[in-house]
Amino acid sequence: MPLMEFFTGKHLDRGLHVPEHKDLTSHLPIRRLPFAPVLVVPLSQHAGVPAIPIVREGQEVVRGEPIAKAGGFVSVPMHAPATGRVTKIALAPSARGDLSTAIYITPYSAASQEVLYGAPQDIDNMTPAEIVQAVQNTGVVGLGGAAFPTHVKLKVPEGKTVDTVVVNGCECEPYLTTDHRVMLEQPQAVLQGARIAMRALGAKKAVIGIEDNKLDAADALRDAAEGTTDITVVTVPAKYPQGAEKMLVKVLLGREIPSGGLPADVGLAVFNVATLAQIGELLPHRQGLIERVVTITGPGVRKPGNYLVALGTPLRWALQQADCSDQLSSVILGGPMMGAAAGSLDIPITKGVTGILALTHKQVNGHSRIYPCIHCAACVDVCPIHLNPSHLGMLARKDRYEEMETDYHLKDCFECACCSYVCPSHIPLVQYFRVAKQMNRERKARG
Amino acid sequence: MSTSTVIEVRTAPHLHSGSSVDRIMRNVIYALLPMCFYSVWLFGISAAALIATTTAACVLIEYWSCRASGREATIGDFSAAITGLLLGLTLPPGLPLWMAVVGAFIAIAPGKMIFGGLGFNVFNPALVGRAFLQAAFPTAITTYTPALALHRLAEFIPTTLAIPFLKAAPLKDWIAQVRIDGFTGATPLMLQKFDHVTTDPWTLFIGTRAGSSGETSALLILLGGGYLIARKMMDWRIPAAMLLGALIRRRLLPLRPREISQPAVRAVLRRPHARRPLHGHRSRRFARHPARHVDLRPAHGPHHRAHPF
Numbered sequence: 043m044p045l046m047e048f049f050t051g052k053h054l055d056r057g058l059h060v061p062e063h064k065d066l067t068s069h070l071p072i073r074r075l076p077f078a079p080v081l082v083v084p085l086s087q088h089a090g091v092p093a094i095p096i097v098r099e100g101q102e103v104v105r106g107e108p109i110a111k112a113g114g115f116v117s118v119p120m121h122a123p124a125t126g127r128v129t130k131i132a133l134a135p136s137a138r139g140d141l142s143t144a145i146y147i148t149p150y151s152a153a154s155q156e157v158l159y160g161a162p163q164d165i166d167n168m169t170p171a172e173i174v175q176a177v178q179n180t181g182v183v184g185l186g187g188a189a190f191p192t193h194v195k196l197k198v199p200e201g202k203t204v205d206t207v208v209v210n211g212c213e214c215e216p217y218l219t220t221d222h223r224v225m226l227e228q229p230q231a232v233l234q235g236a237r238i239a240m241r242a243l244g245a246k247k248a249v250i251g252i253e254d255n256k257l258d259a260a261d262a263l264r265d266a267a268e269g270t271t272d273i274t275v276v277t278v279p280a281k282y283p284q285g286a287e288k289m290l291v292k293v294l295l296g297r298e299i300p301s302g303g304l305p306a307d308v309g310l311a312v313f314n315v316a317t318l319a320q321i322g323e324l325l326p327h328r329q330g331l332i333e334r335v336v337t338i339t340g341p342g343v344r345k346p347g348n349y350l351v352a353l354g355t356p357l358r359w360a361l362q363q364a365d366c367s368d369q370l371s372s373v374i375l376g377g378p379m380m381g382a383a384a385g386s387l388d389i390p391i392t393k394g395v396t397g398i399l400a401l402t403h404k405q406v407n408g409h410s411r412i413y414p415c416i417h418c419a420a421c422v423d424v425c426p427i428h429l430n431p432s433h434l435g436m437l438a439r440k441d442r443y444e445e446m447e448t449d450y451h452l453k454d455c456f457e458c459a460c461c462s463y464v465c466p467s468h469i470p471l472v473q474y475f476r477v478a479k480q481m482n483r484e485r486k487a488r489g
Numbered sequence: 490m491s492t493s494t495v496i497e498v499r500t501a502p503h504l505h506s507g508s509s510v511d512r513i514m515r516n517v518i519y520a521l522l523p524m525c526f527y528s529v530w531l532f533g534i535s536a537a538a539l540i541a542t543t544t545a546a547c548v549l550i551e552y553w554s555c556r557a558s559g560r561e562a563t564i565g566d567f568s569a570a571i572t573g574l575l576l577g578l579t580l581p582p583g584l585p586l587w588m589a590v591v592g593a594f595i596a597i598a599p600g601k602m603i604f605g606g607l608g609f610n611v612f613n614p615a616l617v618g619r620a621f622l623q624a625a626f627p628t629a630i631t632t633y634t635p636a637l638a639l640h641r642l643a644e645f646i647p648t649t650l651a652i653p654f655l656k657a658a659p660l661k662d663w664i665a666q667v668r669i670d671g672f673t674g675a676t677p678l679m680l681q682k683f684d685h686v687t688t689d690p691w692t693l694f695i696g697t698r699a700g701s702s703g704e705t706s707a708l709l710i711l712l713g714g715g716y717l718i719a720r721k722m723m724d725w726r727i728p729a730a731m732l733l734g735a736l737i738r739r740r741l742l743p744l745r746p747r748e749i750s751q752p753a754v755r756a757v758l759r760r761p762h763a764r765r766p767l768h769g770h771r772s773r774r775f776a777r778h779p780a781r782h783v784d785l786r787p788a789h790g791p792h793h794r795a796h797p798f
Contacts (some may be wrong), residue, residue, distance in 0.1 A: 063725065209511065372494050378503040385498050401503065412568060413510040414608035420508070458500035466508040467608075473500045 046363065052293050054281045056426045058460055060216050060379065062280075067220040067339050069322065072227055074333075075363050076352040077124045077149040077417040078479035081354035082134045083109065087392030088183040089190045095145055101128045106329055106373045109145055118181040120124075121159075123220035124149035135386045137375050137395075139233040144390065147354065161328040165238060170196075172244040173325075180324045181331040181393075186210060186221070186285070186314030187246030187376050189394030192321065195311055201415045202306045207239050207248040208294060211263075211315040212278075212285035214253060216376025218397040220335040223348045225252070228323070229266035235318025236273055238325060243311050248273045250315070251279035251294045282379065284456035287312045289426055301454050327487030335405050336391060338364040340375035342400025351391050358387040366400055374399040379459045413467035421461035421471060427454050431461035431471045438474035443481045452478055508608070513722050520713035521574045527709055528702040532582035532634065533641025535649040536702040542586045544573030546593035554602040572596055578703025580622070583634040583646035583660065587653040588626050592618040595712040617618035632660060633699045635674045668732035676700045689772045 086092035091113035095385045101104060103109055103122035110120035126149035134144035168176065177193040184190045197202050213221040236248045254277045267273045278284060278293050288299045290312065297308040305312050320331055325400060332353055339346040344365040351360055355379070357373060374381040375395050389399075421431035431449055437446045446452040461471040528536040551569035555562045564570075576596055581590060596618025601610040609633050622630050634646050651657035676699050677688035692698055696706025704710075717723035 058506075253661070358553055371495075371497055372499065372503065378501070380501050381503070382501065383498040383503070384496065387496065399503070410505075410509065414606065416510055416608045417512075418513075450510075457501070463502050463504060464506050464508065466510050466513055468509065470500065472502065476500070 044382055050419050051279070052276070053279045054284045054289055054293050054426065056424055056428070056460075057281045057283055057289070057458075058424045058464065059280075060282045063217045063339070064219050064222070066217070066253065067337050067348055068256075069250055070219075070223075070347045072223050072335050072348045072350050073147065074155060074332065075352070075355065075360060075489070076393045077153060077155075077352055078355045078359035079148070080129070080350060080356070081123050081126075081147045082144045082356060082388075082390040083147065083354040084134060084136055084142050084390060084392060085110055085119050085120065086136075087120075087189060087353070087394065089188065090118075090194075091420060092143070093117060093120050095131055095143075097131075097145065099128055099130050102126070103128060103147060104153075104159050106157040106332055108146075110216075112118075112178060115178075116191055116194055118178060118183055118193075120145070120353075120462070121181055121332045122147060123332040123354050125153040125454055126150045133449060134390065135388050137180060137382060137389050138382060139385050139390065144354075157329060157332070160327040163326055165326050168241075170242045170244065171189075172315070173238060174298050176241070176325055177238075177321060178330075180321065180329065182317060182320050182324065183331075183393045184314055185320065185334055185393065185396070187380070187394050189392070192313065192317055192415055195301065195313070196239060198243055199304070199306050200293040203308055203309060204245050204311050204413050205247070205309045206295065206311075207243060207245045208291055208305070208312040209234050209236055209248055209250040209315055209318060210285060210287070210290055210312055211252040211256070211259065213249055213256070214280065214282045214285035214408045215281075215381070215396070217339050217399050218277040218337050218377050219339075219348055220337050220396055221315050222259050224319050224335055225256070225475060226262050227321045229262045230323060231319040231322035232263060232315050233266055233270075233273060234322030234326075235313075235320070238321055239311065239313055239318060245311070246272065247313040249294055250275045251284075251290050252277050252279065255280040257289055282350065283426055283456075283460065286426070286456055287459060289454070301451065331393060334393060334395070335399035336360070336395055340374075340400040341404065342367050342370045354390045356387070357389050357391065359475060360391060360398060361387065361400060364398075364400075367402060369402040369404075370400055371403045372401040374401065379463065380457060410468045412469055417466055417468060418466060420464040420466065424460040424464050426455070426458060426460065429450075429455060431475075433469045434478075435469050435474050438478050443478040444485070446475075447482050452482070453477075453486050498704065510568075511566045514571055516717065516720055516722050517571050518574065520716045521571070521578065521703075523709045523712060524578055524703040524706065525574065527696065527706055528578065528582065531636045531697070531705060532702055533638065533646070534643070535634075535641070535646040536577075536582040537587055538586060538645065538649060539580060539584060539702060540583060542572060542589050543577035543580070543593045544570055546590045547573030547576065550594050550597040551602065551606075554598055555606075558602075560779065563606055566607055569597060569601075571752060572601070572614045572618075574612075576618045577701075579619045579701050581630060581700075582702040583632060583648045584622075584626075584629055584650035585648050585653075585657060587651070588622060588629055591717050592622040592627070595619075595621040596735050629657070633674050633676050633701075634660065635668045635699075636697055636699050636705065637669050638664075640667060674699050679720060692741035 083399055093110035094113050095110045097103060097109045099157060105122055105125045107122045108119050109122045112119050124147060126147050129146045129148045131145050133141040163354060174193045174196050177196055182192045186190060211221055211225055217255045240248055244480050245331060250263055260275050260277050265274045276294055284290055284293060287305060292298050293304060299305055300307055333350050334346055336351045337348050338360055346364060373384040375384055376397055378399055425431055434450050434452060455475050457472050457476060459472045465469055509651040525540055525581060547569045548564050552562050552564050573593060576592055596614040600614035602616030604610045647663050648657040648660060679695060688698060694707045698705050714728055718725045
């Protein structure tokens with residue numbers, strides 16, 4: 043790697059170039075959406091234990107006030123996204139497809155967007171443990187899409203040390219521009235968040251990795267970081283899926299996270315820029331996460347943009363605000379490569395939603411025919427973790443799920459979907475792999 | 490947006506590169522077409538009939554075998570058409586059409602469909618067909634007709650329309666009638682071997698020579714390959730590695746037959762027990778034979794028969 047790096051610079055050696063479509067929204071400043079008539083705040087919008095409600099039906103809440111407490115360490119509290127009344131605590135549709143408990147809040151008609159709840163907090167004299175607790179209180183989770191509680195990552199695992207904080211500003215998914223706008227408009231918040239993370243983890247430096255299709259964002263961060271030596275901004279050539287944790291760490295620092303391991307195994311902690319920006323904004327004011335930037339884009343909306351959306355806003359409302367067309371055929375939460383298609387427009391926007399991609403019939407191609415694998419090895423060429431998707435796909439067709447895991451490293455697949463994207467036979471490889479992983483989990487659960 | 494908007498739910502990825510098997514196969518056909526047209530110009534309507542026959546036969550046989558096994562016909566992926574074109578292009582232009590049909594049947598039925606069709610064949614089906622023809626009809630498949638023969642665009646080569654399972658009329662008289670000066674029915678390798686005539690490289694490159702219908706023009710074959718590389722449907726490293734291998738073998742290692750001197754060959758032939766390798770022999774130790782060409786065919790005689798190579 044170092045030798046190749048000498049000739050080619052830091053780059054991702056596999057993966058692919060997907061049409062970006064980022065220019066639809068990358069130049070549009072972040073704008074705040076009005077409150078929806080009803081906000082639906084699910085208690086489980088993060089990975090881990092659901093939060094426990096601490097409000098009653100009929101209770102009045104103030105924007106920013108906690109309405110649910112963390113259900114454990116790997117859990118975060120929820121905060122009221124708007125001043126209004128809790129109308130009910132009931133089941134609501136979720137992006138996963140099932141119903142989950144949510145707090146319904148009806149904002150008052152004249153409710154202000156200003157956040158009055160909160161109190162100053164001296165972040166400069168906090169111990170790492172205090173920072174972890176304070177971050178948990180803000181309710182911040184990974185805003186890059188994973189929605190894993192951030193404070194858990196701020197706690198260094200037993201027996202390990204973290205020397206570097208990696209800040210992920212790649213945003214390699216097509217269409218999405220939230221991280222881009224956040225870096226451009228809130229560079230100080232990003233740096234503040236990075237410093238907080240460094241202090242919590244005892245890391246000496248931070249590296250911000252940004253793809254070279256967002257050079258203005260890199261410049262903004264460099265300007266903001268001028269005079270400091272502990273935070274460096276590195277641009278890398280844009281390529282999908284560079285924003286995946288393991289890929290970025292390898293490209294930026296040449297460290298390879300072991301199979302099934304965590305970044306802490308190689309002395310790193312990786313955070314999304316938007317996550318750190320929220321920590322940098324919220325922590326000094328002891329506030330909670332009540333809104334996030336969402337890119338609402340795609341050919342299905344006439345007013346695409348980067349919108350600051352109150353958490354709990356139903357998809358239908360957000361799409362209406364972006365003037366969505368009647369030809370809508372598919373709504374995707376997140377980017378088009380890894381995002382899940384929404385099963386209903388009543389799903390609320392949660393902490394992990396990076397973008398809403400509205401596609402019309404033109405983009406969603408018909409049920410194209412699946413041909414047999416012709417062994418062209420296009421999938422092998424693009425797999426960023428050097429698996430053999432072609433062979434895995436054939437094993438999946440034969441229901442040999444166990445062999446896929448034991449002999450062909452299925453578990454390392456993070457479902458970036460490069461293989462499905464390039465497959466000329468239109469084999470739904472990633473779908474096979476998801477099914478295979480689920481079958482393996484179920485088999486293990488049965489014992 | 491009405492409240493009754495129907496949205497579809499699919500799994501990620503929601504984008505696709507747009508490449509597809511039938512598109513790749515179609516482009517392979519485009520890459521082969523220049524050779525087909527050139528072959529028709531070079532060898533006349535017999536070549537056209539041959540290529541059309543193998544292509545049609547391959548497609549029909551694939552259709553038939555899909556039907557026979559109760560599956561949906563797979564001819565829409567164009568792979569059978571490619572097999573047909575390739576088979577036609579690897580056969581001598583004057584090959585009797587009924588043999589071509591036999592070759593097409595072997596290529597598709599046991600060569601491809603028996604294994605499960607596209608993507609499951611062990612060998613290249615067109616070459617399976619050709620190998621079968623080579624074994625079954627050794628004379629017909631080594632009977633080449635001259636390029637640019639007279640009346641080639643008006644008359645078939647006599648053997649083309651031979652009646653199945655009957656001996657075709659010998660071509661000698663016909664060749665004497667139609668050949669243009671300088672064009673023989675022998676391929677460059679045959680010329681080199683039997684007549685000690687080396688074909689000049691430009692002719693080999695352009696392809697105005699005898700041979701299988703599609704093999705003659707290196708230029709058009711390179712163009713076809715270049716097209717597929719440009720469309721990113723072929724990995725350039727594969728042919729490049731093959732050509733580089735040939736180049737290294739040809740230019741850097743002293744293994745050319747002309748560099749193996751006649752006395753050295755005789756020495757080996759005379760004393761077969763001597764473990765002296767023929768290839769890689771350090772020819773400098775021997776005076777070069779004046780002849781530029783060494784005939785490596787086994788010499789006839791009792792001496793040799795006892796100890797073939």
